[in-house]
Amino acid sequence: MPTQKFSSTKIEVLRELIDSQGDTVSGGRLCRALGLSRQSVWKAVRSLQEDGYRIGSIPVKGYRFQGAPDNDLDPSWIEILLSDCPWGHPVLYWEKLDSTQIPAKDLARRGALEGVVILANCQTSGRGRLGRTWISPPEGGIYFSVIIRPSVKPDQIQTLSLVSAIAVQDAILSRCGVRCQLKWPNDILWKDSKVCGILSEVSSEPGMVHYAVTGIGINANMAVKPMGLEGSATSLASIVGRKIHRGEVVASVIRQFHQWVVRMETGSGVKEIISEYASRCDTIGKMVRVVLDEGEITGRACGIDERGNLLVDAGGEMRSFSAADITHLRTIS
Ligand code: BTN
Numbered sequence: 001m002p003t004q005k006f007s008s009t010k011i012e013v014l015r016e017l018i019d020s021q022g023d024t025v026s027g028g029r030l031c032r033a034l035g036l037s038r039q040s041v042w043k044a045v046r047s048l049q050e051d052g053y054r055i056g057s058i059p060v061k062g063y064r065f066q067g068a069p070d071n072d073l074d075p076s077w078i079e080i081l082l083s084d085c086p087w088g089h090p091v092l093y094w095e096k097l098d099s100t101q102i103p104a105k106d107l108a109r110r111g112a113l114e115g116v117v118i119l120a121n122c123q124t125s126g127r128g129r130l131g132r133t134w135i136s137p138p139e140g141g142i143y144f145s146v147i148i149r150p151s152v153k154p155d156q157i158q159t160l161s162l163v164s165a166i167a168v169q170d171a172i173l174s175r176c177g178v179r180c181q182l183k184w185p186n187d188i189l190w191k192d193s194k195v196c197g198i199l200s201e202v203s204s205e206p207g208m209v210h211y212a213v214t215g216i217g218i219n220a221n222m223a224v225k226p227m228g229l230e231g232s233a234t235s236l237a238s239i240v241g242r243k244i245h246r247g248e249v250v251a252s253v254i255r256q257f258h259q260w261v262v263r264m265e266t267g268s269g270v271k272e273i274i275s276e277y278a279s280r281c282d283t284i285g286k287m288v289r290v291v292l293d294e295g296e297i298t299g300r301a302c303g304i305d306e307r308g309n310l311l312v313d314a315g316g317e318m319r320s321f322s323a324a325d326i327t328h329l330r331t332i333s
Contacts, residue, residue, distance in 0.1 A: 008090070009036065011079050013044040017055060017065035018080060026062035051076065072245045073121055073142075081251035087115030087146065087258040088251065094118075096138075098125040101201060101215045104145035108203070108211040112147050117254060119144040126217065129199050130327060140222035140235065142246050145215040146257065151265045154204040157212065158308030158322060159270050161186045162277040163260045164198045164214050169280065170260075171252035172196075172218075176240045181282035183331070184301070184310050185323040188218075189282070193234035195219055216253060220244045271306065278304045283331060288312060290321055291328035298332070 012034050017025060030041045045063055049055055052069025053076075068077050075093035082088035097103065097120040104118040120143050126134035136143050150160055165186035172188070172195070173179050180196075181189045188196035196218040203210040219235035221243055236244045264273050278284060283301045290297045290312060299314030309320040310329075 009034075009040055010044045010047055011076055012036075013041060014048055014053065014065075014076055015080060015083065017063060020065070022064065022066075024056075024058050024061045024064045029062070048076065072247050073119060073250070074247060075119060078117075078119070078247045078251050078254075081248065082254060085255045085258055088117050088254045089115060091117045091119055091250075094120045096120060096122050096124065097143075099123050099127050099215075100143050100145040101127055101199065101213055104147055104213045104215070105201065105203075108147045108213055114147060114149040114211075115254075115258065116147045117144055117250075119250065127199060127215070128197055128217075129323075134197060134199075134217050136217065137222070140220060142216070142218040142220045142249060144250055145213050146254065148212045148214060148261060150209055150212060150261060152209060152270060154202075154207065154209055155307060156270050157202050157204065157209055158185065159264055159273050160202075160212055160214065160261070161198065161200050161323060162304075162308050163264050163273055164200065164216065164257060166273070166277055166280065167256035167260050168196050168198070168216060168218070168253055170256045171249060172236065174256075175249050175252050176236050176244065178239055182277070182280050184281050184283040184304070184329065185308070190234050190239050193232040195234055195236065195239070214257075218249060218253075220246050220249060274304050274306060274308060277308075283310065283329070286331040289328075289330045289332055290319075290326055291330075292321075292325060293327065301331075 013030060016030055016033055027038055027041055031038055045055055051074060052071055054067035056064040056066050075091040078091045079088055100118040100120050107116060122138035123136035123143050126136035128134040165182050168188050169180055169182055183189050186198040187194055199215040200212055202212045219233055221237045222235040263269050286301055288301045297314050299312040301310055302313045303311040305311055305320050309322045312319045
């Protein structure tokens, strides 16, 4: 595995420096506040400087925070943005990965805590739903996976897909000021072009979900449609006409995702999420063509059932489809 960049000491030192709002903080004060040796503080500052943080070392006086790195995916910065959120600790960052899903599932299998995030600047074998490819060039996109240990029954797990889509929709609204559409189960669209795709992979046994790994790919600053994406695609930068700070979007999605998962896990949470999702889902009310292994069905999407399945009125016969049943879902009006 490539070397990871996370260090909790680094985050603590960085937080202290940022919190001092431009004042110089002595090495001694950092040591006392964080219970660290001078050597550890010095090493953390050096490592932050190597990551691109502008931290002044003033002889005798101490250290002063002067600015964040140019890398808008810097994992320490994302963790700082998530200081008050239980998820996103750590954010493990790689410049290049085959797929963020792979180390995420490996870590989940080995017992990693809920909320650990695997983030990459590019992927060489990004995966989409139904075995498709998710082309993941550097700089333009956002590619990350979150480990979740949801307290829901296996037959309710599809709700997690709906929750992730709601979270991304809310995060894009809060960071970019635009409300994207939700295409069941978890595509995020802007004027019928895809902005974000989500892949949730679950490990469960009868009666129990062990973990889920939810991978989120967002077209952030791509000017051109990456090859390999299904249908037409757009990016946040194209929608709002300015470059997007990817780390801020990642932090916002993680924050929203955590809040919605907590809601899903409370008493009648699953039911509430499904009704919330149904009220936001742009697929409902539209004519759809559902492509299954055994053929095609055309009808009007008319709701979401208690398992998160799509209900389709096919000429008077009500059919229910899980995301796993469907090869393609096309809206035709
Ligand atoms: C889809 O719409 O088909 C889902 C695409 C999911 C892409 C993301 S990018 C981060 C994570 N790693 C992957 O390999 N896939 C998901």
